[in-house]
Amino acid sequence: MSKHILVVDDEARIREVLLYALQKEGYTVTAVADGRAAIEAAAPGKVDLVVLDVMLPELDGLEVCRRLRAGSRTPILFLSARADEVDRIVGLELGGDDYLTKPFSPRELVARVRALLRRAEAPPPAPAEARAAVLRHGPIEVDTDRHEARYLGQLVSLTATELGVLGALLERPGVVLSRGQLMQRAYRYDNLITERTIDTHVRRIRSKFRAVGGDPIATVHGVGYKVNGA
Numbered sequence: 001m002s003k004h005i006l007v008v009d010d011e012a013r014i015r016e017v018l019l020y021a022l023q024k025e026g027y028t029v030t031a032v033a034d035g036r037a038a039i040e041a042a043a044p045g046k047v048d049l050v051v052l053d054v055m056l057p058e059l060d061g062l063e064v065c066r067r068l069r070a071g072s073r074t075p076i077l078f079l080s081a082r083a084d085e086v087d088r089i090v091g092l093e094l095g096g097d098d099y100l101t102k103p104f105s106p107r108e109l110v111a112r113v114r115a116l117l118r119r120a121e122a123p124p125p126a127p128a129e130a131r132a133a134v135l136r137h138g139p140i141e142v143d144t145d146r147h148e149a150r151y152l153g154q155l156v157s158l159t160a161t162e163l164g165v166l167g168a169l170l171e172r173p174g175v176v177l178s179r180g181q182l183m184q185r186a187y188r189y190d191n192l193i194t195e196r197t198i199d200t201h202v203r204r205i206r207s208k209f210r211a212v213g214g215d216p217i218a219t220v221h222g223v224g225y226k227v228n229g230a
Contacts, residue, residue: 003117004046007031008038008064009053009079014102018051021106022113035059044072049117051109054080054091062094069095073147073159075116079104092200097161120160135170137227140209140216142167151214162205165198166216169227178224 005027007018015031022029032041036058042050050068054061065076078091078099088099097119098112135142141150142163149156149163158166168185169177177185179198202217202225209216218228 002026002028003048004028004030005113006038006042006047006050008033008035008041008050008056008061010034010056011053014053014079017106018109021110022051025110025114027113033057035061035064038064039067042068042072042074044074047074048120049075049077049113051077051079051113052096054078054082062091065091065094065096069159073120073157075120075160077109077112077116089196089200092197093204095159095204097159098197116160119164135167137170137173137216138229139214140166140170140227142170151209151212151216154212156208156212156214158205158208162201162208165201166205169217169225173227176220176223176226182225 005022007015007022007029009015009018009031010033012033015033019029019031030041030047032038035056038050038052038056039059041047052061052064056064059067061078061080065078068074068076075098076096078088078096079102080091080099081102091099097116100109100112133143133145135144139152142148143150144163144167147160147163149158149166165182168182171185182198202219206215206217216228217225219225
């Protein structure tokens with residue numbers, strides 16, 4: 001079954017480019033021009049991925065992302081003419097999965113869409129010697145079959161990207177993984193992820209767990225990350 005992608009951009013030319021590039025790859029595509037229409041079109045269960053411009057009329061892309069993340073883990077790929085690092089970090093910290101700066105190559109956009117869809121469908125499996133459907137360390141639990149994370153039994157809503165990062169750490173409790181190692185283990189199907197993106201997703205994971213009284217990840221300065229308490 002064809003994946004359904006929502007394109008949100010107020011520039012007709014950009015929408016046309018995205019429609020052509022994505023439909024050529026076999027995707028079903030819906031395109032809208034403003035934030036309010038995006039909220040309606042991206043209701044849970046309606047689309048498999050959102051390509052979302054940051055600068056939009058009615059509601060900007062950051063606010064659209066915030067509202068979608070309140071009830072959905074649908075992958076979100078931000079588009080923006082703003083290339084500043086702080087803008088990328090804000091978008092990712094609000095729950096975006098990736099960020100592409102305008103002008104962009106349609107081929108690169110399609111590659112990123114493919115990577116996000118693969119990641120959402122199936123988190124990368126653990127190594128054969130440690131493979132398990134449920135990964136646990138103390139009160140922290142990741143169920144890779146159900147795509148769920150829990151702390152003391154309480155559900156913590158993570159995006160597929162965040163689940164991949166936490167799962168990679170839980171596979172090797174006590175081992176410090178560098179950003180490069182996390183990129184290889186959590187994103188083995190995606191060579192477009194950067195080390196800065198890893199830092200942003202780690203902050204998002206920690207923030208969500210702290211909201212329920214936990215903190216699953218420890219920073220080892222100058223080296224990388226490990227599971228907290230290991």
